[in-house]
Amino acid sequence: MHEMALRGDILQLVENDARSRNFKQVDKVELIVGDLSNAMPDALEMAFDVFRARGLGMLSEGAQLVIHKEAARSKCVICGHEYTPDRRLSICPECALPSGRLIAGETFKVQSYEGS
Amino acid sequence: MKINLDTEVLTDNNAAAKFNRDLFTKHKTLVVNLMSSPGAGKTTLLEKTIAALGKEYSIGVIEGDLATEKDADRIRALGAKAVQINTNGGCHLDARMIAKVIDEFDLEKTDILFIENVGNLVCPSGYDLGQNHKVAILSVPEGNDKIPKYPVMFRRTELVVLNKIDLLPYLDFDVDMAIEDLKGINPESKLIRLSSKTEEGLDEWLTWIKEAYRNLQEQ
Numbered sequence A: 001m002h003e004m005a006l007r008g009d010i011l012q013l014v015e016n017d018a019r020s021r022n023f024k025q026v027d028k029v030e031l032i033v034g035d036l037s038n039a040m041p042d043a044l045e046m047a048f049d050v051f052r053a054r055g056l057g058m059l060s061e062g063a064q065l066v067i068h069k070e071a072a073r074s075k076c077v078i079c080g081h082e083y084t085p086d087r088r089l090s091i092c093p094e095c096a097l098p099s100g101r102l103i104a105g106e107t108f109k110v111q112s113y114e115g116s
Numbered sequence B: 001m002k003i004n005l006d007t008e009v010l011t012d013n014n015a016a017a018k019f020n021r022d023l024f025t026k027h028k029t030l031v032v033n034l035m036s037s038p039g040a041g042k043t044t045l046l047e048k049t050i051a052a053l054g055k056e057y058s059i060g061v062i063e064g065d066l067a068t069e070k071d072a073d074r075i076r077a078l079g080a081k082a083v084q085i086n087t088n089g090g091c092h093l094d095a096r097m098i099a100k101v102i103d104e105f106d107l108e109k110t111d112i113l114f115i116e117n118v119g120n121l122v123c124p125s126g127y128d129l130g131q132n133h134k135v136a137i138l139s140v141p142e143g144n145d146k147i148p149k150y151p152v153m154f155r156r157t158e159l160v161v162l163n164k165i166d167l168l169p170y171l172d173f174d175v176d177m178a179i180e181d182l183k184g185i186n187p188e189s190k191l192i193r194l195s196s197k198t199e200e201g202l203d204e205w206l207t208w209i210k211e212a213y214r215n216l217q218e219q
Ligand SMILES: Nc1nc2c(ncn2[C@@H]2O[C@H](COP(=O)(O)OP(=O)(O)OP(=O)(O)O)[C@@H](O)[C@H]2O)c(=O)[nH]1
Pocket: B036, B037, B038, B039, B040, B041, B042, B043, B044, B045, B071, B118, B119, B163, B164, B165, B166, B167, B194, B195, B196, B197, B198
């Protein structure tokens, strides 16, 4: 959907930081993408392929993209049970109540990059 | 050298959203971000809302659209201030787009600002615009499965307006199932059944808006 726009945000974060350190190139960018973040890893890969093909002279142009997926996890506030949620992700399978809260799966971060 | 950035991808958006929110808060303007699939009835609900509340409250609308001015014109026809943002194909509004048009409103004199997001159940849900409330509109013809299919949208909204309930007799939309699904995805969320056509349920929506406005003034 809007992975092109997200790619712009990711590159800006990396480029700004890399320039502030006087790096001449960026070799690798690592992301954490949660299952429930609305960003699609495949589409992000594609957005980066398009970016590389364009040749805009940015530091990160040759960078490899590494995506770490974060699976959705819920935890029940009543019984403490941790589970991998299905469609009704707030329903604790032990209590059968909407007492589960998402504890992982929504992250969408630039974790790190490698520059020199 | 490896640099651990550990930074939200939407950091810039979130900063712009904070800028917007600070402005809205300063002027005590209630801001509601309306999101739905294309055609679920956002503009129609806004027309009804302005017709009902336009005398009591000064209402402004930001219209997000892929290309046209059509929705803004519908709002202006009712005498409310409307500003159109064309995203030129972009699938959502972001906080910077809102920041750019805020000046076109006299916030001191604006009680309620509605933002009609681009029709899309996926992308708009990720972007904080600086609003007080996020509301999803789901319409009966879209079918029952939309809530579990788009969990991110329904997790991040606090109210679902189930619109076009006048069509319930003709379609097999199971309202109880929708409420169960919603509770299963977002236990805090509420659902209002409404028809913008017959105006059934409209009062409940108007009451929700007035309460949100009152709560904001008392803060
Ligand atoms: N039967 C019925 N039709 C409705 C209702 N609300 C809206 N409509 C119709 O649904 C169509 C789309 O309504 P809009 O209000 O333009 O929908 P929207 O969500 O603003 O659409 P976009 O801005 O294009 O995403 C119009 O033909 C409306 O007349 C309703 O409660 N019942």
